[in-house]
Amino acid sequence: MSIHMNRGEPPSPAAAPLSLDPQGITGDQVKELLRANDELKQLNSRLSDAQDKLMQSEKLASIGQLAAGVAHEINNPIGFIFSNFGTLERYLADLFEMLGAYEEAEAALAGTPTGERLKALRDKVELDFLKEDIPTLMSESKDGITRVRNIVQNLKDFSRVDTSQEWVVADLHHGLDSTLNIVNNEIKYKAEVVKAYGELPDIKCLPSELNQVFMNLLVNAAHAIQSERGTITIRTGTEGDRVWVEIEDNGAGIAKENLGRIFDPFFTTKPVGKGTGLGLSLSYGIVKKHFGQIDVFSEVGTGTRFRVTLPVHHPDKEA
Numbered sequence: 001m002s003i004h005m006n007r008g009e010p011p012s013p014a015a016a017p018l019s020l021d022p023q024g025i026t027g028d029q030v031k032e033l034l035r036a037n038d039e040l041k042q043l044n045s046r047l048s049d050a051q052d053k054l055m056q057s058e059k060l061a062s063i064g065q066l067a068a069g070v071a072h073e074i075n076n077p078i079g080f081i082f083s084n085f086g087t088l089e090r091y092l093a094d095l096f097e098m099l100g101a102y103e104e105a106e107a108a109l110a111g112t113p114t115g116e117r118l119k120a121l122r123d124k125v126e127l128d129f130l131k132e133d134i135p136t137l138m139s140e141s142k143d144g145i146t147r148v149r150n151i152v153q154n155l156k157d158f159s160r161v162d163t164s165q166e167w168v169v170a171d172l173h174h175g176l177d178s179t180l181n182i183v184n185n186e187i188k189y190k191a192e193v194v195k196a197y198g199e200l201p202d203i204k205c206l207p208s209e210l211n212q213v214f215m216n217l218l219v220n221a222a223h224a225i226q227s228e229r230g231t232i233t234i235r236t237g238t239e240g241d242r243v244w245v246e247i248e249d250n251g252a253g254i255a256k257e258n259l260g261r262i263f264d265p266f267f268t269t270k271p272v273g274k275g276t277g278l279g280l281s282l283s284y285g286i287v288k289k290h291f292g293q294i295d296v297f298s299e300v301g302t303g304t305r306f307r308v309t310l311p312v313h314h315p316d317k318e319a
């Protein structure tokens, strides 16, 4: 349902005048009043939902900025820990080699006091166990650091604070991947993600805003998958001097009568408090700003495919 707001406009002269005298109110007028009251209540509740959503997105934006700032700060120490780790691994390999040579020499000292001391020490420190455990510890730690480094990188890519609101030439696959990592939690219990990426040239865009579009489409796709585990397929390709990105799910699908309204602000079929129906309208605005278009193909019970088509180059109007 679309909402028409006539804030501040005088009542239409055609409307029946409502008497304030309780004696003079007819049954029809009471009905009309109740109906108008219900409508207002509904409108009010949707407006407050929308306000919550907008506040939420404002909050998200500032949390995003904060997170990106922190990510930026973490990036440097992680960088040197990572590079020191590489060096440490090389040193350890050298040390182990040296230890091997000592062990060979130890055999020649068997029976001497030095030989005995070495053997006692080796038992005490459990040298054989250390030799096994140290490489495991190193590789687990390296995995951990790599994961932290990826999270930091994804946060930075996703929010792109370093290039905020600048039109830049960027790789959409990169944006899709970092967005996927961010929404992974929302998706992983509901669907398998299949990537069918084609060859894409870098395009001129506002990467953080396009990431927002991908995020909305991915989250909607995950929400559409209800009972069984589903599949979300991401395809990309080119078409002349335009590129396209498709996000397809095998979820519930969209009823024909709703297809024309899904991009309307506040149109949602989700329960109160779950969706405010702003995701697609915001996405539509972002895609338009990029001189692109967004199409939807859907069948109830089969699934839905959203296709975002964007020009590789476009006039610099927006910048």
Ligand SMILES: Nc1ncnc2c1ncn2[C@@H]1O[C@H](COP(=O)(O)OP(=O)(O)OP(=O)(O)O)[C@@H](O)[C@H]1O
Pocket: 053, 216, 220, 221, 224, 249, 251, 252, 253, 254, 262, 263, 267, 268, 269, 270, 274, 275, 276, 277, 278, 279, 280, 281, 304
């Ligand atoms: N992949 C999809 N499968 C089925 N229905 C969809 C899909 N994407 C969007 N819709 C329908 O379009 C409506 C509008 O989507 P939109 O993203 O604008 O809002 P929302 O998801 O309901 O709420 P919000 O995104 O603000 O949290 C949804 O409520 C849903 O009915």
Ligand SMILES: [Mg+2]
Pocket: 216, 219, 220, 275, 278, 279, 280
């Ligand atoms: Mg949505």
